[in-house]
Amino acid sequence: MLPNHHKISIAIVDDHPIVIQGFKSLLENDPVYEIAGCFTTGGDLMQFLSQQKVDILLLDITLPDGSGVHFCKEISERYPDTNVVGLSNLNERSIISQLLKNGARGYLLKNLSARELLDALNTVMEGKIALSDEVKDILQQPDLNTLQPVPELTKREKQILHLLAAGRKSAAIAEELYISPLTVKTHRATLLHKFQVNNIVTLINRAKETGLI
Incomplete structure (x- = not known):
């Protein structure tokens, strides 16, 4: 713990302002912690961290300008004193x-209580x-992904x-590959189905685990 005269600084990054406001209300009157900054994009956060140190960063995983998993790795490498x-x-x-492999010091689900x-x-x-109880249970379960066959993908x-x-959006992918946005959308849906996942962040992580990227 830091000396008593120094409050522990916290930055919050989430693409939903209402979530930020909720966590601010939980911490703003706390005698130990203080809110140093709140951001809705990873880019704004990185600019802030280049100018000011924070002790703890509460980092959302899904951000409009990239994955929190990737931002976590960069932050852990560039600002190792930030938890x-x-x-x-x-x-x-x-x-x-x-996220934990990339240097995170914890993983909390947003339904946690103030305590x-x-x-x-x-x-x-x-x-x-620091892990939410549900997260602890998830990590203790057998990793069934290792038992699933690696999906067979077409060249496209x-x-x-x-x-x-690489962080490309559907429109940019369509332009780069000279195909229609609808075709990209169809391939995205097929990839989600083949990997048996529900979102792109999980898709990318699952693909890394299987060595496809």
Whole structure:
């Protein structure tokens, strides 16, 4: 824990302002913690971190300008004194594991209570990993993904998968590959089905686990 005269600074990154406001209301009158900044994009956060140090970063996984998983890795490498804690509604094992591998000091689900949030922040400042109870249960379950066969992808599907992993949007992919946006949308849906996932973030992480990207 830091000296008593110094409040522990926290930054919050989430693409939903109402979520940010909720967490601000939980922490703004706390005697230990203070809100140093709130952001809705990873880019704004990175600019802030280049100018000011924060002790804890509550980082959403799905951001409009990139994946929180990727931002976590960059932050952990560039600002090792900042404790990154994932904050998400996503409870897929692959995302949780990848975020922790990228240097996160915790992973919390957004349905946690005020008491659970403060306990988690205290845990992080004690140098320990903070995980929601549901996240702990998920990580203790057998990793069934290793038992699933690697999906067979067409050449076009591999191209689109790599472009999605690079952060390209559907319109940009369509323009780069000289195909229609509808065709890209169809391939995205096929990729989600083949990997048995529900969103692009999980798709990319699952593809990395299987060595396809």
